[in-house]
Amino acid sequence: MENSSAFDKIMDGLDIETYLVCSDVQEGKRLALQLGKEMNLGDVDIMFEEFDGYGMRVRLRKYIYKPGNAYRWLK
Amino acid sequence: MVTEKYQPKKILCVPLDPVHDVGIKLINAELVKHGHTTELLAPDLPVESIIKKAAAGSYDFILVSRTLGYGIAELLARFVDQLDAAGIRERTKIVIGGKAVTPELAAELGFDKGFDEHASIENITAYIEGRAAAAQSASIQKVKKNIPSGHSYTFHHKEIEALLEQIVDKTLRWSEGKTTPGIRRAHLREEMLHTKDNAKHEQLQSQYHALCDREIVEGNSEHHFPKGVRIVRNDELHDLEQMLTSHTPHNPVTIQHNAGQPLVFKFLGSGCPVMDITHGKICERWGIDGFLIINPSWEARYEGLLEGMLTHENDGTITSLENIRLMKRWLDPATLLTVRAHRGLNTPETTLLAGEAGADLTKIDLVYGSLGAGTDPERLTMDGIESIRIAGKYKMAFDIPGNDELSGVPAWKTLAGLLINVMLGKKLGTHAILKPLFCYGPHIVLNGQMKLNFVDYNAAKIHALKEIVDCPIWPGEPIAFMTQTEDRVQSANATSYHASLAASLGVDAITIASTDEAYSRGPISIASRIDSIRAVTDAFRFMGNADIAPTPAMQTFKNQLIEKITETLRAAAEADHLPDAINKGLLGNAEDGAYPGKFGKGTVTSAGAQ
Numbered sequence: 001m002e003n004s005s006a007f008d009k010i011m012d013g014l015d016i017e018t019y020l021v022c023s024d025v026q027e028g029k030r031l032a033l034q035l036g037k038e039m040n041l042g043d044v045d046i047m048f049e050e051f052d053g054y055g056m057r058v059r060l061r062k063y064i065y066k067p068g069n070a071y072r073w074l075k
Numbered sequence: 076m077v078t079e080k081y082q083p084k085k086i087l088c089v090p091l092d093p094v095h096d097v098g099i100k101l102i103n104a105e106l107v108k109h110g111h112t113t114e115l116l117a118p119d120l121p122v123e124s125i126i127k128k129a130a131a132g133s134y135d136f137i138l139v140s141r142t143l144g145y146g147i148a149e150l151l152a153r154f155v156d157q158l159d160a161a162g163i164r165e166r167t168k169i170v171i172g173g174k175a176v177t178p179e180l181a182a183e184l185g186f187d188k189g190f191d192e193h194a195s196i197e198n199i200t201a202y203i204e205g206r207a208a209a210a211q212s213a214s215i216q217k218v219k220k221n222i223p224s225g226h227s228y229t230f231h232h233k234e235i236e237a238l239l240e241q242i243v244d245k246t247l248r249w250s251e252g253k254t255t256p257g258i259r260r261a262h263l264r265e266e267m268l269h270t271k272d273n274a275k276h277e278q279l280q281s282q283y284h285a286l287c288d289r290e291i292v293e294g295n296s297e298h299h300f301p302k303g304v305r306i307v308r309n310d311e312l313h314d315l316e317q318m319l320t321s322h323t324p325h326n327p328v329t330i331q332h333n334a335g336q337p338l339v340f341k342f343l344g345s346g347c348p349v350m351d352i353t354h355g356k357i358c359e360r361w362g363i364d365g366f367l368i369i370n371p372s373w374e375a376r377y378e379g380l381l382e383g384m385l386t387h388e389n390d391g392t393i394t395s396l397e398n399i400r401l402m403k404r405w406l407d408p409a410t411l412l413t414v415r416a417h418r419g420l421n422t423p424e425t426t427l428l429a430g431e432a433g434a435d436l437t438k439i440d441l442v443y444g445s446l447g448a449g450t451d452p453e454r455l456t457m458d459g460i461e462s463i464r465i466a467g468k469y470k471m472a473f474d475i476p477g478n479d480e481l482s483g484v485p486a487w488k489t490l491a492g493l494l495i496n497v498m499l500g501k502k503l504g505t506h507a508i509l510k511p512l513f514c515y516g517p518h519i520v521l522n523g524q525m526k527l528n529f530v531d532y533n534a535a536k537i538h539a540l541k542e543i544v545d546c547p548i549w550p551g552e553p554i555a556f557m558t559q560t561e562d563r564v565q566s567a568n569a570t571s572y573h574a575s576l577a578a579s580l581g582v583d584a585i586t587i588a589s590t591d592e593a594y595s596r597g598p599i600s601i602a603s604r605i606d607s608i609r610a611v612t613d614a615f616r617f618m619g620n621a622d623i624a625p626t627p628a629m630q631t632f633k634n635q636l637i638e639k640i641t642e643t644l645r646a647a648a649e650a651d652h653l654p655d656a657i658n659k660g661l662l663g664n665a666e667d668g669a670y671p672g673k674f675g676k677g678t679v680t681s682a683g684a685q
Contacts, residue, residue: 011353013600017563047594048561059563061591067347067598068303068388074314074349 008072010064015047021055028056036060081204084111084135089125090118091141091154098172098192099140105196106203122154130161136168136203139186143175148184155185172199217329217409219435220338220364222547222583223472223506228497232543232637238644239498242653247502249652250460254682255675256286256378257458261423261465268396268431287379294381301373303388304381307349307401312384315349319405324360330608331362332615337577338411338584339611342553344369345598346387348398352405354601361608365411367438367586368402370394375419375448376674380428390598394425399432411435413474417444420675422458423465430469436508437466440475441499442492445657446669447479452654454675460499467505474508476552483517483668486536487639492662494640495653497546506547508583511536513550513573515557517668524632529558530576534625535632537580542637550577551586559593563606566590570607571614578615579623587611 007014016035022028028051036044041062048059065071088103090096096118103115114132116125129137137158141147151171158164171181172190181189190199201208230236263283270276284292293299298306330339341358343351343366355366371391374380384397392398394414403412413436414429416422422444426437441459445452466473475496477489493509500507513533519525524532533550540548554573559566567590577585591603643661650656663669 011601012350012598013602015563015600015602045596047591047596048563050562059561061594061597061600063597065350066388067345067350068305068386070311071349074311074318074353 004072007064011071011073012063012065014041014062014064016044016060016062017058019055019057022051025049025051025056028058032056032058032060036062081109081206084203085133086111086113086136086138086203087129087132087134088113088115089120089137089139090116091125091139091151092173093119095142096140099138102138102140102172102196102199105200109200109204111203122150122157125154126157126161126163129158129163129167134163134167136170137163138199139169139171140173141171141176142173143180148180151186152184159185170199170202217364217407219409219411222338222411222436222508222549226506226547227545228501228506230544232641235494235543235641235644236498238641238648239494241648242495242644242650242656243498243502245648245651246456246499246653247460249654250457252682253457253679255454255457255678255680257420257454257675257678258423258461260286260379260421261427261461264424265427283379288377291377291379291381295379295383300381300385303346304385304393307347307384307386311349312401315352315405318353319356322356324356327360327362328612329362330364330612330615332619335578335581335620336615336618337549337574337582338364339574339608340365340367340411340413340549340551340584340586341589341604341608342367342369342586342599343402344371344390344392346371346389346392348384348386348392348401350598351392352402354599354604355402355406355410357601358604358608359407359410361605362612363410363608364584365413365435366402366406367413367415368392368394368399368434369415370418370425372418375421375450378420378675380421380424394428396428396432399428399434403433413438416462416473417441417455417459418448419444419450420454420458420678422455423461426462426465426469426471426473430465430471435471437462437471437473438476439463439466439473440477440479440492440496440510441653442495442657442662443476443479443489445654445672446484446492446663447482449672450674451676451678452657452671453679455672456652456654456657457679458675460503463499463503463505467503472506472508472547473500474510474549476510477512478552479663479669480512480516480518481556482663483521484663485518485639485667486512486516486532487636488643488662488667490536490540490636491640491643491647493540494543494644495647497544508547508549509540509544510549510551510586511540512552512556513554513577513585517557527628528626529572530623531625531629532632533573533576534580534623534629535636537577537582538629538633539636539640542633543640547583549584549586550582553586553588553592556588556592559588559590561591561593563590563603566593567606567610571610574611575614575618576623578618579621585611 168187415438416425417439480489497507555569558569589603590606647656
């Protein structure tokens, strides 16, 4: 158990909230998706984004489990 | 207060923090109550003055409060060193408490003990007195509330009462001698559940399947299920049991700050009963009072229900008897459970299964189910009447969601529809619960009733209903719907503001969304559920017994609503019966964005023609 991955213990989804410095919405979105890949999360979904001229407030979500999956935290 | 067992101590309380000394003041007050001798220093004294004071007195304990921040650890370490150098450590225990303090860090800095900001005063007092802290209860002893109790169901508005009686009497007369496949399946299911004769059961099952769509028969007979559906495995059930019996809620809380504040409900309907239950248990710890089980949209469109403990990869949890029973088994006995029945072709049977599984409530709205959820008005009226009868048999109240307003139906037509359901409940011996929409509806947007604020029109709906009938009110569904965005903070705020208003209006219950409600591309996460519960808990604490005062416009809106509800019911009373009124658009029409549903059209037959 001590060696189990923390990812295994995520009940459903992992959200990342941050502020990305960027020039426009498109760049912000590109950076947000790139961030997911750089964090080894693969494809992440942009739940929320808001560009304010300086950068983008963003919330990303990666589902570790979806309903009906075999949940490793249940073991 | 100090017992013989615990000798009074001499304690120096030191707020090292430049500003924040509230915590140590409270601790000081408690220690005084316990009979200890304390001295509370002024905040932010120079360390040298504190050492001088500590050296002059003969203290058993020095309690230091300080929030840890940049460079503070070094300051504290030097403070302890100076106490050491002054020879104070030999006779005095040094304790620190505050934000970001951990027992490990306290020990590292040379303190005898450290408490973080979540430590209770009882824990600190117990440490001083050298005793074990009084055990915190593992669970709050909740008492299950009966929402209809305390309401007389008396109509104060006599014209509305008379109109509702006309509509309901005509509708009940129309329904006599008729049946539907949904009603017949409910009767067969009831027999199947109570027969002990295997041959009889098989025969009933065969009759049942003759009234079902092919997908349901194949699922029940061959386990060939609709896409994404599978049976919950035994090892999953075993693991669920292990998990739930090996974890207990830590410091459970209640959402309400006082007994007069509304009960708080959440939806459960991830698709997977195992996920629903784990989410449910966590929400219970955070104070949720009840859940609404939401079924998949396809379940409503098939004739017949799947059997067994089933999980589903997409939105909506299958409302089989086994799934509802599983949830009932693991949820706290005080947690209220309502099962959505009114959408689609299985309304009577779903109500029956909810009752058999021990659910507390069911959800039936004949008008919304027809205008906003796609079922043919005649079919749903027949099925709904039977469901209300079944609900009464199992002593379940039924809640009536006015979500047809979300299609664009004006509030007064929706509220008129809710009241028809209330009268049906009265006539059929069951208690209804009014669920007016408590958010920014499309008709309201178009007509500007919420241009100045969100308070007046929402409050007007509640006041109008209260003026018409003494019936429980449970705004939803969920509150703040359409005002919530995908922004987590905005969503939590919107929910908490609406919850505050609902509490101020003295309603019985509310349904709240999660902060990812507006995010439609995936399931609700547990963290998002907690977000909104936490927001409402803080809102209820903030409001306490105070009220939100609407502007004078609320009275105008309320009077208009009552007048237009009356007009709507006058027109509906002219129709032949409720389905006729719905089909004629009297409770919402194409212009409003509401269309009578098609599912089950032409399936109402004479009871003798089976």
